[in-house]
Amino acid sequence: xxxxxxxxxxxxxxxxxxxxxxxxxxxxxLITDATNSPFTTVILPYMYMDYPDRKVEWNVWTFxxxxxxxxxxxxxxxxxxxxxxxxxxxxxxxxxxxxxxxNFMMTSQGMENFQNQIKQVVGSIQNTxxxxxxxxxxxxxxxxxxxxxxxxxxxxxxxxxxxxxDTFGFVQKNMNAMDILIEDTKSLISGWGGTxxxxxxxxxxxxFQLTMTQERTAYLTQGADGxxxxxxxxxxxxxxxLKIVKSKAFSLxxxxxxxxxxxxxxxxxxxxxxxxxxxxxxxxxDEDSDNFESLSVSKIWHSLVExxxxxxxxxxxxxxxxxxxxxxxxxxxxxxxxxxHQKFSLLLLRPNIEHYMLGLVIGKGGMDHLGxxxxxxxxxxxxxxxxxxxxxxxxxxxxxxxxxxxxGVCVYVCAYVLCICVCMCVxxxxxxxx
Amino acid sequence: MCVYVCAYVCVCYDLxxxxxxxxxxLHRIWDVAYDGYCGGKDMSVMKWSDSGVEEYIExxxxxxxxxxxxxxxxxxxxTEECFKSPMPxxxxxxxxxxxxxxxxxxxxxxxxxxxKQISCNITREALAQVHKxxxxxxxxxxxxxxxxxxxxxxxxxxxxxxxxxxxFKFKDATNKQxxxxxxxxxxxxxxxxxxxxxxxxxxxxxxxxxxxxxxxAASKPKA
Numbered sequence: 001x002x003x004x005x006x007x008x009x010x011x012x013x014x015x016x017x018x019x020x021x022x023x024x025x026x027x028x029x030l031i032t033d034a035t036n037s038p039f040t041t042v043i044l045p046y047m048y049m050d051y052p053d054r055k056v057e058w059n060v061w062t063f064x065x066x067x068x069x070x071x072x073x074x075x076x077x078x079x080x081x082x083x084x085x086x087x088x089x090x091x092x093x094x095x096x097x098x099x100x101x102x103n104f105m106m107t108s109q110g111m112e113n114f115q116n117q118i119k120q121v122v123g124s125i126q127n128t129x130x131x132x133x134x135x136x137x138x139x140x141x142x143x144x145x146x147x148x149x150x151x152x153x154x155x156x157x158x159x160x161x162x163x164x165x166d167t168f169g170f171v172q173k174n175m176n177a178m179d180i181l182i183e184d185t186k187s188l189i190s191g192w193g194g195t196x197x198x199x200x201x202x203x204x205x206x207x208f209q210l211t212m213t214q215e216r217t218a219y220l221t222q223g224a225d226g227x228x229x230x231x232x233x234x235x236x237x238x239x240x241x242l243k244i245v246k247s248k249a250f251s252l253x254x255x256x257x258x259x260x261x262x263x264x265x266x267x268x269x270x271x272x273x274x275x276x277x278x279x280x281x282x283x284x285x286d287e288d289s290d291n292f293e294s295l296s297v298s299k300i301w302h303s304l305v306e307x308x309x310x311x312x313x314x315x316x317x318x319x320x321x322x323x324x325x326x327x328x329x330x331x332x333x334x335x336x337x338x339x340x341h342q343k344f345s346l347l348l349l350r351p352n353i354e355h356y357m358l359g360l361v362i363g364k365g366g367m368d369h370l371g372x373x374x375x376x377x378x379x380x381x382x383x384x385x386x387x388x389x390x391x392x393x394x395x396x397x398x399x400x401x402x403x404x405x406x407x408g409v410c411v412y413v414c415a416y417v418l419c420i421c422v423c424m425c426v427x428x429x430x431x432x433x434x
Numbered sequence: 435m436c437v438y439v440c441a442y443v444c445v446c447y448d449l450x451x452x453x454x455x456x457x458x459x460l461h462r463i464w465d466v467a468y469d470g471y472c473g474g475k476d477m478s479v480m481k482w483s484d485s486g487v488e489e490y491i492e493x494x495x496x497x498x499x500x501x502x503x504x505x506x507x508x509x510x511x512x513t514e515e516c517f518k519s520p521m522p523x524x525x526x527x528x529x530x531x532x533x534x535x536x537x538x539x540x541x542x543x544x545x546x547x548x549x550k551q552i553s554c555n556i557t558r559e560a561l562a563q564v565h566k567x568x569x570x571x572x573x574x575x576x577x578x579x580x581x582x583x584x585x586x587x588x589x590x591x592x593x594x595x596x597x598x599x600x601x602f603k604f605k606d607a608t609n610k611q612x613x614x615x616x617x618x619x620x621x622x623x624x625x626x627x628x629x630x631x632x633x634x635x636x637x638x639x640x641x642x643x644x645x646x647x648x649x650x651a652a653s654k655p656k657a
Contacts, residue, residue: 138581142538143458157541161520161594164465164536168617171467172628173635185461192458205631206467253587264580265472265589266465266537267501268617270598273517274610276510283601284506285621287475287629292601292621295477295506303479303486303508321567323560324482324510331510337605343514347557349507349564350598351523352494353618354472354589355629357465359537359580364459403460 017382020393024380027122027395035126038245039133040373042199043365044401049091049376052398056374057088060404087404091374094128095396096121102389121395129373131250132401134261136371137201137361140403143192168268169357171206178210182240185362195364200242202360203262207246211236242362262359269351276344278337284348297335300346304331371403464537464580469631472500480504491569497589509564515554519597519615522548523570525562531571533593537580565593592617 032046040046061084071077098117104110148156170177182200189197211233219226236244249258272284279297286293304324324331333341363370378397385391480490486504493503522541524533526548532540533547541547552558565571570593576582583590596616603609614620619635627633 135585137460138462138585140460142462142581144461145538148539157535157539157547160536160539164539165596165617167463168465169468169629169635172631172633173619175634177466181463181466185463189458189461194458197459197461203467203469205469259587261584263469264464264584265500266580267474267589267591269523269592269595270614270616270618271517271519271521271595272598272600272602272612274600274602274612275604278605280603280605283603284477285475285599285625286477287471287626289476290626291623293477294603295479299479300508303481304510305482321482321509321560321563323512323556323563327510327512330512334510342512344510345513345515345517346602347509347511347517347560348600349509349523349595350475350505351507351570351593351595352474352501352503352505352591354474354501356469356472358467358469358631359462359464359584360466361460361462363461369459 017384019379019381023382023393024378024395027118027380028378030119030122031125031129035122037126037130038199038243039130039248040126040401042243042245043201043363044133044136044371044373044403045365045367047367047372047374049374049398052091052374052376052400053093055088055090056400056402057086058404060085060087089400089402091376091398091400093396093398094125095394096124097392097394099385099390099392102391121393125395125397127248127250129375129399129401130248131252131261132399133373134247134250136401136403137363138261140371144188147192169355171358178206179240181360182242182362189362189364195369197242197362197364199245199365200239200360200362201245201247201262203260203358204246205263206358206360207236207244210239210244262361263356264359265354266357267352267354269349270353271350272348274346276331276346277334277341279335279346282346282348287353295348301332301335304328371401373399373401375399462538462581467631468629471626471629474501474503474505476505478504479506479508482508487567494568494570497583497591498587501589507564507568509560511557511560513554513556515557517557517597518551520594521551521561521596523561523565523593523595524548525565525571526552526558527562528571532577534577534579534590535592535594537590540577540579 032040061082066078066080069078098121100110100114100117104114148160167177167181170181174180186197189195219230222229238244247260247262249260251258253259272282274282279300281297282295282300283292284295285291305328327342327344330342331344334344376398378395381394381396383392383394480486480503490503490507493501522533522544524531524544526545529545531544532542533544535541548558552561578588578590580590597612597614598616598618599612599614599621601609601611618625618629622636624633625635628635
């Protein structure tokens with residue numbers, strides 16, 4: 001079918017210059033049907049828009065469910081609170097092009113090359129849309145933040161800090177970490193009044209933790225199934241009722257390796273403290289050598305003074321902290337343990353301990369629950385460049401992945417395909433009914 | 435009603451919610467697994483000199499690449515008061531500064547938090563000096579949380595310092611050992627593999643209780 005179409009396209013080349021609906025439909029079909037990407041099917045599925053270059057707006061209504069309180073006769077009842085938030089966004093026009101030599105159709109290799117280039121366009125566009133879904137999930141408003149702002153409690157900060165410390169590198173700290181995280185999130189979302197989540201998006205490396213547990217790698221105890229499992233490797237499509245979606249790495253920065261959005265660098269800090277008087281050395285862990293190394297008191301002293309080792313040199317140091325420069329002689333006395341010295345504490349700071357860390361996203365995907373990848377106004381346009389002896393195709397389209405974070409059900413999906421007048425009528429009817 | 439209709443005319447696509455449902459269907463959990471060490475936990479010491487401070491500030495502010503500056507900052511403080519973990523490294527006088535505490539939670543009221551964590555004025559002043567001298571305030575850029583930083587490939591910086599693993603050795607052959615309690619927990623030889631995402635953290639060996647029962651005492655009649 002494709003080959004016939006290509007030949008037809010080639011032999012009618014002069015006729016096909018400019019926008020080409022036939023090829024556009026084929027490429028559209030390949031993108032939406034053939035790629036079957038979990039990001040644009042499970043999480044934020046494709047949703048076609050006839051006029052995507054206009055503003056997209058949506059409202060989120062929040063109705064808090066409260067408990068009725070006792071009310072005396074002839075007095076006012078407590079009013080329930082409600083909230084409306086409005087959001088808006090635009091789809092973005094994007095495009096890609098391919099070029100071929102004029103006479104590529106004369107050979108079967110040229111035909112094959114053309115077919116591969118079309119697939120390349122399809123793959124690239126799907127890749128772009130996948131990235132957009134990643135970014136939409138990352139930048140979507142966090143309901144957790146809203147909860148914090150609205151129900152901030154006195155001890156919340158301490159609890160949040162404790163939670164973060166406990167879950168920092170949790171997968172390496174606890175064998176059942178993923179189970180705990182998933183069940184914890186389910187419970188959290190349920191507490192918000194959300195729907196049971198159905199997908200878990202995480203880095204490919206994090207999936208190892210799900211597939212390499214002791215139960216799943218006990219090949220010897222599972223007989224023939226165990227041998228098959230060892231041969232094929234443990235796979236993981238579903239886990240605790242969640243579809244596992246592996247996040248992708250994208251080439252986002254010029255000249256650097258593709259980057260996984262759910263993998264990031266994090267700096268955290270530590271401090272070490274003890275008495276300075278009579279100090280000989282401090283042993284600290286060095287992650288470069290994976291061992292404890294000694295930091296001598298002379299090295300500490302030389303870090304405090306600009307040159308030499310005498311106290312008078314250090315006082316002239318302009319960058320030195322006042323708390324050091326004002327007391328440099330006393331610090332030296334304290335270090336040497338001279339009689340009558342002042343009691344200093346030594347504070348060692350390590351504020352930039354940096355590691356790569358992995359994250360995950362859990363949610364309920366789909367248009368009805370989370371959002372959509374809006375797209376439309378696609379156009380495959382054919383051009384001919386006689387001067388350079390090439391012809392090519394340009395594919396342009398509108399696209400934007402959006403998380404309508406708290407959107408429940410889009411009851412007026414029909415608005416996309418109906419005209420404005422119909423929308424007006426529907427809403428007028430609704431308003432009249434209200 | 436007229437106003438409503440007019441407003442709607444302006445909006446061609448209005449994705450409206452079902453009023454009956456209130457669904458919050460997305461939750462992000464950051465930093466749940468280690469995937470490699472970048473820097474900042476070696477034995478290099480920052481020098482309190484013009485060039486040393488300048489170099490440190492430059493390395494510290496480069497949040498687009500792995501940290502390769504000096505790891506340790508030495509600050510002698512004239513106090514005998516204990517330091518409480520976590521210790522906020524910030525300017526305690528500045529009311530406008532906010533501090534990233536977790537992956538996406540900021541502390542806005544630093545003064546209130548600091549008063550709970552550090553009661554010693556000398557310590558506070560010293561930390562404020564460190565913060566100011568090393569330009570850790572980052573006034574020229576927005577303090578990003580995980581969601582904002584990950585999109586542009588930047589590192590987030592948490593200025594809440596937790597007590598780390600250390601052993602202070604003194605000239606009189608005594609020592610003071612401290613166990614780490616922060617993000618990374620306790621340090622031990624071999625933990626680098628854990629923080630490279632290739633191993634699980636070693637669980638503490640179960641404590642062995644030894645009790646001795648005197649059989650004679652058990653058979654002895656009560657008085």
